[in-house]
Amino acid sequence: MREFDYEKLVVATDGFSPSRLIGKGSHGFVYKGLLQDQDDNKRHIVVAIKTPSSSPSPSSSPLFKKSEQTKKLENEISVMSSLPRSPHVLSFLGHAEKRLMVVDFMPNGSLHQLLHVSTSHPPPPTWLNRIEIALKIARAVHFLHEQSILHRDIKSENILFDSNWEPKLADFGLAVDLTGKVKPAPAGTIGYLDPSYTSPDELSTKTDIYSYGVVLLEIFSCRKAIDVSRSPASIVDWAIPLIEEGKIGEICCGGGSGVFMGTNLRLLRMAARCVSSDVESRPSSGEITAEMVTCLAEPLRSFPLWISFFRGVVKLKRRKKRLRETLTWPGQTCRVR
Known part of the structure; x- marks a missing residue:
């Protein structure tokens, strides 16, 4: 050092x-x-x-x-x-x-700015970009938990972008070493703070998982963790009923249909598990990372299928064109439909 x-x-x-x-x-x-x-x-x-x-x-x-x-x-x-x-x-x-x-030095600001402040520059992240950001933050949380460190203040303002727009988890002022003998009093940011974390003895890795789940909802909905201009103000209280009803399109900001539909459903169900009031049912950071990798691969696997489909359409049109040329006689045309 x-x-x-x-x-x-x-x-x-x-x-x-x-x-x-x-x-x-x-x-x-x-x-x-x-x-x-x-x-x-x-x-x-x-x-x-x-x-x-x-x-x-x-x-x-x-x-x-x-x-x-x-x-x-x-x-x-x-x-x-x-x-x-x-x-x-x-x-x-x-x-x-x-x-x-x-x-x-992180020149490109925070995830909070990208989602809630920026207008046209830089442009909003694509749907694949959002999944990649979520995966990299999941890996950051998993890395910390492997080191027996709890962040305790995971939020979009503490996710910063470097010159290559790579996200980094920052601000470790409230971080705790789980191997230490003393557990501090509960602390965090309203909207991201685990409501089950009400005493020092309830501190665990699942405290960070709740906060990550809020960030995940924020990434996919473009809605703030707490927005007093809306009802309900809490992103968790707003999103969970929609997830349970399968209304994915009402949550996803710009990516609620098409090839991402299945991926979105899996991601939002995982986010719902992260913010569950049943602490034990929340996934581990390792499980989240593995699920994110799978979700990121799904749409990429789908693209070759779409490409093959369009290539097939093009080949069919070319074949019909050749048939028309072959079956055209003087004074008579045989149409191929």
Whole structure:
């Protein structure tokens, strides 16, 4: 784990200038920074620097007064520094004095922005893109659970996109190591927080599974987890009755028919299991990942069938055309229907 010089991070963010502020997390502020490449002094790399303070000054001590935000940031540094690299989790680059965290810069915003804020640029994700995003986040959750880590705040705002539009799970301020002796009090974001998680003893991997299920519903419906302008406001309360009635088209945003119909039904049934009030019936992250892989393969298998069908139609038309040419006599035409 690399330890950065605090003063260099101050310079990298232009003194934590408001013009470099790119985001506000649950327990800190994120700035865009330009750091000198260790291998090439003439080259700079773009990073994201997270601090528990909104406006630390260049002359201030790096030893900020401990606040709740600071504790969460320290927890995030501790968790992320313990994890091996994963292509589906935001990469941790290092820290400074256990008060500032340096991670990969994610230039394409969050899943929440893509689904609920963006208009024409970038265009809405295709249906296959949505399934791929859901699969990669499922793999991120499975990766964490294999490391005995619970995220506890899985939501669309904490899913960020890199320069290649690859989704990464971020914001580990509330994360918990299951191997630890102390279980913290319940925490999370309303709308994504498991309603069964009401005491420290009820913390389990199924807590994350519930939150993932909400994100899955969000991806396929383009509806916010909580939308007070609608009734019911909760995406779970709205979607589950529709899934039970088989009204898939009313849930799916732009992909409720055609070759994806069977896939959508399986995905939404799985989402319903994830948010089930029966905690034990919720699938594991491994089961979700396997199901997502199968669902992603289904429409891809269907495309060759459609291609073969259209090729057959084209061949039939060409055959009829040749027959017409062959059966045409002087003064008489034999039509082939």
